[in-house]
Amino acid sequence: MPSLLRRAPVAVGALALVAACGDTGVAPPDTGDVTVRVYLDRDPASPGIFTPTDSAFAGVSVGLVAASTLTAQGGTPTFTATTNAQGVATFTGVPAGQYAAALANFTGPTGAVLTGSATPVVSVPLRALGARPASAEFRFAWFPGTVTGLVFRDLNGNGSFEAGTDITAAGLAVRLTRDSAGTQLVQSTTLAANASYTFETVAPGTYFVQYATPSGFTFGAAGTSRRVTVAPRRATTLNATFATITTPIATVRTLPVGTPVLIGGILTSRPGQMGTGPSAEVWVQDETGGVAVFGGPTADSTRLLVGTRVEVSATVAAPFNGQLQVGTTAAPPTYLVLGPATPVAPVAQTGMQVNARTLEGRLVSLAGWRVTSIPTGTGAAFTVLGVAPDGQTVQLRVGSNLGGITRANFAVGATYTITGVLSQFNTTAQVKPRTPADIVVTP
Numbered sequence: 053m054p055s056l057l058r059r060a061p062v063a064v065g066a067l068a069l070v071a072a073c074g075d076t077g078v079a080p081p082d083t084g085d086v087t088v089r090v091y092l093d094r095d096p097a098s099p100g101i102f103t104p105t106d107s108a109f110a111g112v113s114v115g116l117v118a119a120s121t122l123t124a125q126g127g128t129p130t131f132t133a134t135t136n137a138q139g140v141a142t143f144t145g146v147p148a149g150q151y152a153a154a155l156a157n158f159t160g161p162t163g164a165v166l167t168g169s170a171t172p173v174v175s176v177p178l179r180a181l182g183a184r185p186a187s188a189e190f191r192f193a194w195f196p197g198t199v200t201g202l203v204f205r206d207l208n209g210n211g212s213f214e215a216g217t218d219i220t221a222a223g224l225a226v227r228l229t230r231d232s233a234g235t236q237l238v239q240s241t242t243l244a245a246n247a248s249y250t251f252e253t254v255a256p257g258t259y260f261v262q263y264a265t266p267s268g269f270t271f272g273a274a275g276t277s278r279r280v281t282v283a284p285r286r287a288t289t290l291n292a293t294f295a296t297i298t299t300p301i302a303t304v305r306t307l308p309v310g311t312p313v314l315i316g317g318i319l320t321s322r323p324g325q326m327g328t329g330p331s332a333e334v335w336v337q338d339e340t341g342g343v344a345v346f347g348g349p350t351a352d353s354t355r356l357l358v359g360t361r362v363e364v365s366a367t368v369a370a371p372f373n374g375q376l377q378v379g380t381t382a383a384p385p386t387y388l389v390l391g392p393a394t395p396v397a398p399v400a401q402t403g404m405q406v407n408a409r410t411l412e413g414r415l416v417s418l419a420g421w422r423v424t425s426i427p428t429g430t431g432a433a434f435t436v437l438g439v440a441p442d443g444q445t446v447q448l449r450v451g452s453n454l455g456g457i458t459r460a461n462f463a464v465g466a467t468y469t470i471t472g473v474l475s476q477f478n479t480t481a482q483v484k485p486r487t488p489a490d491i492v493v494t495p
Contacts, residue, residue: 084176085185086143088114088153090135092164093193094257097236100167100191108139112158114190116143119150119173129154142185148176153188160192163256163284167191194256195284199228203263204247206293207390213247213291220247221294225264232260232277256284261292268297268314298363302340305376305413311368313378315343318393319360320415320473323349324454325486328432331451333377335413335473336364337396342413342473344377347384352454356387358486359395363388374478376413398471403440406474407481417471418483420494421446423462435482436462438470448472449482456488467494 090112095105102108115129130151133141152171160166172188203226205219206212224243228251230236238259239251262277271294280290298316299307307313317338326333332350335342345364349356356362366378366385379385398417405411406418420441427434432453440446448470450457462468469492472485485491 082148083145084148086116086146086151086153086174086176087185087187088133088135088141088143088174089139089187089189090114090141090155090158091139091189091191092161093167093191094255099193102139102189108135108137109158109160110135110137110139112139112141113156114141115154115156116146116151116174117154117171119152122152122171127152127154129156132156146176150175153190155190164192164194167193196253197256197282197284198287199251199254199259199261199280199282199290200287201249201261201290201292202247203243203249203292203294205295209391215246218247220245221269222247224266227262227264228254229260229262232279234260234262234277254282256282258282261290263292263294270295270297296363298338300340301336301338301343301413304343304368304378305341307368309368309370312365313368314363314365315378316363316390317342317361318396319356319358319362320396321484321486322353322356322358324352324452326455326473326484327451328454331372333451335415336362337414342415344372344375344413344473344475345379345385346372346377347379347381348387355389357392359393361390361393363390374476401474403442403444403446406440406446406483407444409474409476409481412474412476412481414474415471416474416483417469418446419469420467421448421470422467423464426459426462426464434459438468447477447480447482449475449477449484451484455486457485457491461488461491468492469494 090109091102092107093099094107095103112135114133116131117127118130121127131143131146133143135141150173152173154171168191174186174188176186202213203221204213207218222243222245226241226249227237228239230238241249243249258281260277261280263271265276271292278290280288282288299313301315304313304315315336317336320337321335323334328350333344333346334348335344364385364387367383369377369380396415398415399411401416401418418440421438423436423438425437433451436448438446470483470485471490472483475482475484
């Protein structure tokens with residue numbers, strides 16, 4: 053065998069000449085076949101194994117250098133071949149022995165690295181029945197990248213996470229998958245307390261980041277599955293914001309007692325303006341209606357101001373003298389302050405419309421209301437009667453003097469424009485003003 057490695061290739065014409073001289077004691081050298089594949093390993097599920105997901109490099113020139121002539125600087129190829137569409141260069145009729153494969157002027161794509169030897173050695177076997185070709189490969193792989201991001205509720209709507217202001221969802225599951233359906237899992241993690249997540253050592257390519265959606269969560273129009281492209285040696289950032297799913301107040305007003313609800317809206321009254329102690333109420337209104345919230349703060353607050361957008365988690369309670377409400381002193385509501393909003397504008401009503409209570413729970417106004425009677429006494433809660441321009445008697449109910457309203461704000465025979473939340477007392481409509489500013493004297 054050593055003599056075969058040093059023997060120069062014999063031309064076919066020379067072999068024919070030897071045969072013609074009748075020298076039957078000399079045979080051509082034993083030969084075999086060699087295949088060399090050149091590809092980019094894209095499939096993290098099958099590293100080191102060529103799969104259809106990987107990228108074959110076609111048109112690459114590959115040389116075989118006799119191992120005996122290989123030096124540190126390389127060597128002159130004895131055989132050359134070009135890779136096909138599958139990235140395979142095939143050499144046939146190679147004399148048995150050891151060879152080093154080498155690439156000619158090919159270094160792979162930017163960001164990728166050759167994972168093995170630059171001159172892999174192959175041993176060509178002696179000719180034998182059914183002998184398999186010798187094989188070698190040049191496998192390139194990307195340097196890994198990183199996927200990182202924040203998942204939070206953007207309470208102030210500025211698009212940036214602000215600790216202490218925005219809400220995190222620590223422990224929320226986050227998955228990195230190959231497909232949008234989430235069946236090809238690559239990595240999984242959970243959100244940290246600072247709202248962050250990270251996937252390390254991710255092979256470059258296209259992936260999907262998927263966020264778990266606990267009951268009551270929504271990730272909006274972008275959905276829970278987001279496409280992300282990972283580049284080698286780079287950190288790719290993918291942030292997401294979530295919201296909670298609230299029940300429209302109009303729907304809340306139809307639900308059975310004991311139903312837990314999450315409502316979102318704007319405060320039309322603040323604590324202490326309507327009732328004190330167990331009867332204290334705060335009113336919340338959204339695009340569909342309004343409702344009283346009981347059992348919360350019973351005094352004024354610097355957080356729960358009129359015009360503040362809030363979310364209230366509570367349970368539908370039994371009506372209070374016919375007035376629908378959520379929350380009780382035994383099961384107090386919880387408030388999440390989302391920030392300031394445009395205060396709700398009252399809807400102008402006639403006396404008949406007020407008494408019909410079509411907009412019950414909402415902020416309304418009634419012009420031309422003339423006072424007909426003011427109760428005597430000193431109690432903080434009292435009811436004033438008046439007549440609207442359409443002849444309808446309308447009640448005005450003051451639930452607390454914490455808003456600054458007293459009997460002195462009214463005079464029998466005087467006419468006012470009144471603003472307040474439309475409610476009821478055992479089916480009788482009542483307008484509940486909040487402060488003296490809701491009671492304006494008119495000519």
